[in-house]
Amino acid sequence: xxxxxxxxxxxxxxxxxxxxxxxxxxxxxxxxxxxxxxxxxxxxxxxxxxxxxxxxxxxxxxxxxxxxxxxxxxxxxxxxxxxxxxxxxxxxxxxxxxxxxxxxxxxxxxxxxxxxxxxxxxxxxxxxxxxxxxxxxxxxxxxxxxxxxxxxxxxxxxxxxxxxxxxxxxxxxxxxxxxxxxxxxxxxxxxxxxxxxxxxxxxxxxxxxxxxxxxxxxxxxxxxxxxxxxxxxxxxxxxxxxxxxxxxxxxxxxxxxxxxxxxxxxxxxxxxxxxxxxxxxxxxxxxxxxxxxxxxxxxxxxxxxxxxxxxxxxxxxxxxxxxxxxxxxxxxxxxxxxxxxxxxxxxxxxxxxxxxxxxxxxxxxxxxxxxxxxxxxxxxxxxxxxxxxxxxxxxxxxxxxxxxxxxxxxxxxxxxxxxxxxxxxxxxxxxxxxxxxxxxxxxxxxxxxxxxxxxxxxxxxxxxxxxxxxxxxxxxxxxxxxxxxxxxxxxxxxxxxxxxxxxxxxxxxxxxxxxxxxxxxxxxxxxxxxxxxxxxxxxxxxxxxxxxxxxxxxxxxxxxxxx
Amino acid sequence: xxxxxxxxxxxxxxxxxxxxxxxxxxxxxxxxxxxxxxxxxxxxxxxxxxxxxxxxxxxxxxxxxxxxxxxxxxxxxxxxxxxxxxxxxxxxxxxxxxxxxxxxxxxxxxxxxxxxxxxxxxxxxxxxxxxxxxxxxxxxxxxxxxxxxxxxxxxxxxxxxxxxxxxxxxxxxxxxxxxxxxxxxxxxxxxxxxxxxxxxxxxxxxxxxxxxxxxxxxxxxxx
Numbered sequence: 001x002x003x004x005x006x007x008x009x010x011x012x013x014x015x016x017x018x019x020x021x022x023x024x025x026x027x028x029x030x031x032x033x034x035x036x037x038x039x040x041x042x043x044x045x046x047x048x049x050x051x052x053x054x055x056x057x058x059x060x061x062x063x064x065x066x067x068x069x070x071x072x073x074x075x076x077x078x079x080x081x082x083x084x085x086x087x088x089x090x091x092x093x094x095x096x097x098x099x100x101x102x103x104x105x106x107x108x109x110x111x112x113x114x115x116x117x118x119x120x121x122x123x124x125x126x127x128x129x130x131x132x133x134x135x136x137x138x139x140x141x142x143x144x145x146x147x148x149x150x151x152x153x154x155x156x157x158x159x160x161x162x163x164x165x166x167x168x169x170x171x172x173x174x175x176x177x178x179x180x181x182x183x184x185x186x187x188x189x190x191x192x193x194x195x196x197x198x199x200x201x202x203x204x205x206x207x208x209x210x211x212x213x214x215x216x217x218x219x220x221x222x223x224x225x226x227x228x229x230x231x232x233x234x235x236x237x238x239x240x241x242x243x244x245x246x247x248x249x250x251x252x253x254x255x256x257x258x259x260x261x262x263x264x265x266x267x268x269x270x271x272x273x274x275x276x277x278x279x280x281x282x283x284x285x286x287x288x289x290x291x292x293x294x295x296x297x298x299x300x301x302x303x304x305x306x307x308x309x310x311x312x313x314x315x316x317x318x319x320x321x322x323x324x325x326x327x328x329x330x331x332x333x334x335x336x337x338x339x340x341x342x343x344x345x346x347x348x349x350x351x352x353x354x355x356x357x358x359x360x361x362x363x364x365x366x367x368x369x370x371x372x373x374x375x376x377x378x379x380x381x382x383x384x385x386x387x388x389x390x391x392x393x394x395x396x397x398x399x400x401x402x403x404x405x406x407x408x409x410x411x412x413x414x415x416x417x418x419x420x421x422x423x424x425x426x427x428x429x430x431x432x433x434x435x436x437x438x439x440x441x442x443x444x445x446x447x448x449x450x451x452x453x454x455x456x457x458x459x460x461x462x463x464x465x466x467x468x469x470x471x472x473x474x475x476x477x478x479x480x481x482x483x484x485x486x487x488x489x490x491x492x493x494x495x496x497x498x499x500x501x502x503x504x505x506x507x508x509x510x511x512x513x514x515x516x517x518x519x520x521x522x523x524x525x526x527x528x529x530x531x532x533x534x535x536x537x538x539x540x541x542x543x544x545x546x547x548x549x550x551x552x553x554x555x556x557x558x559x560x561x562x563x
Numbered sequence: 564x565x566x567x568x569x570x571x572x573x574x575x576x577x578x579x580x581x582x583x584x585x586x587x588x589x590x591x592x593x594x595x596x597x598x599x600x601x602x603x604x605x606x607x608x609x610x611x612x613x614x615x616x617x618x619x620x621x622x623x624x625x626x627x628x629x630x631x632x633x634x635x636x637x638x639x640x641x642x643x644x645x646x647x648x649x650x651x652x653x654x655x656x657x658x659x660x661x662x663x664x665x666x667x668x669x670x671x672x673x674x675x676x677x678x679x680x681x682x683x684x685x686x687x688x689x690x691x692x693x694x695x696x697x698x699x700x701x702x703x704x705x706x707x708x709x710x711x712x713x714x715x716x717x718x719x720x721x722x723x724x725x726x727x728x729x730x731x732x733x734x735x736x737x738x739x740x741x742x743x744x745x746x747x748x749x750x751x752x753x754x755x756x757x758x759x760x761x762x763x764x765x766x767x768x769x770x771x772x773x774x775x776x777x778x779x780x781x782x783x784x785x786x
Contacts, residue, residue, distance in 0.1 A: 369569075369573055408573045408574050410574075410624075412624070413624060415624075419622060419624050419625075420624075424622045424623060426577070431755060432753070435728075451728070454727050455727070473727060
């Protein structure tokens, strides 16, 4: 059936139905022309084996088509591409399908939102999940919506949490075998965090893992008094999955209130942790808490990057984790064992990590009434935007923010749906905040090269078998660097800040690279070979060639009609 | 009210002055605020800042925002500050100086330095006095003097207009715009806290200084 559909889609170039099964997502590496899940594959390396665009020709990359949203909100999407269709979200909580050949919309889903939406950091959305013939969207009013991939029509929707309580959804869901995994945002509003799984057919909730344990559950005693009820630990960035170990990996955010630790004494499990869960039951298999009792709002909600490699001479299944707190971690992903913790960005909140990876904190950086200077600020050294790992170089690439701020302690009184943070910040004056694209040795975290990018970045990264790393800047540049050396080989000023992750895909056999910037989605490709659609209309090419070349002209016209 | 006062002193005071009578930030000790024309606007500015200016937003809760706003409104109940000097004479002093080579007022003057049309609404009298006597003690954030040397040896100093990872635009003190890709430059020197403005300490009598401060403080952008 699948083979038949593929044949059909090749024949008409625009299939009416996408059949993206779990098996196809599992085998994403074997169809690099598609981009089937948020990070490109379950291993979340955001690496593509496509190599038409390479170090030698990337300088000729040019804009092929642009899609403009109607929103002025930050456009953070990482699109999904399958079977000639691109699926994206537009802020606040809309979804769109585009025809890949022409860039023209096939459908829009426009969500009416209730009044009084709260979202700490913009009404944004980072993308959909695709499974079989369904598109799954998490909304800013904390609903999960299933759409018909052919039409955008609503099949079902469920309320994941009450948005009036400060809950919101901004991340892309993760489609696994017969289940849709979704996280929740709201760490600045005193929510109680969780991770959920839903039945893709019905919307029925299959399990919920509370990231803040309730009474009687293990870890509950790491919260003083009733602080667990408002403990935060959101799960707002998409995780990763290892089908062999059958483990789901997901990062958790800050405990609440963000900057006041006294009211929640203890380690505050499972905030600021990487969780490994059984995807069928939601049962916790192991956890690693990067930052017990955080008081700096460093969510550990980055992308877990899975890597099988020889570590100190022993083949191991690893998870790489460049953390927003400024340290790069390598863990054993079967057991959660701490292997590496290495500072990769300017920071002063920790004096170092102990042998178990637990930070030794610098008490002078805790917010007080007189103000405490902290690096990085609460936007972090990293954030939700994706790193990438390239097996060609064995480097992990991370966009790094080096900005400090002074934090003044303030009161935090919990009211549902109201900010529950406990400090105000003042940016450091009299210097430019700094931003870098950094390449780190994946097994040690040692810096190999860096590119200064002026303003602190909010863009994710993608690496390709063309020997390239693609990145964007807050100042609107989108660029490609040599993955080996960090030499910038191509750049394009998009005119709007890049707050999104790049992807790559094939359309009609050509490689494209896509990035959201400003309010538009840019698609780049190498110039089309002569004689194909592009520089001249097909009829003009045909007339010229017919006049000049007789027989050859017939061939050219036939190609033009087919194109 | 105490909470509002405490919050104001810790989080607003370093720009607006501990008494709210201005500094780098606007003088709030006046009956009518230029931007916060009503309660709603005042709450909005305390919460979200003023985009495109040096006024940042805050993480305060709604009740904290309300208490800061209530405190800010009490600041306007005080008597307006007595400023020595005569603004009419100050206007003549201003015209006789070289300020307009760089600064502009009412659409006339230079373009390398900040506009002075509403300087009195943005800055307090002590701040303006300080800026005239020791310009480098009060360089506005976002104002950066740059020196660049190109690979072919041109050496230029000016004010940064814009910058990204790959390019920088600057305006020299003659007003000419220069745009560079960073790989065309051998040197890119950011001269933080440097100002092209020279001190007026030795060039003004105490009376002239009082007069020109009085004149500048009277410029509120509404004439």
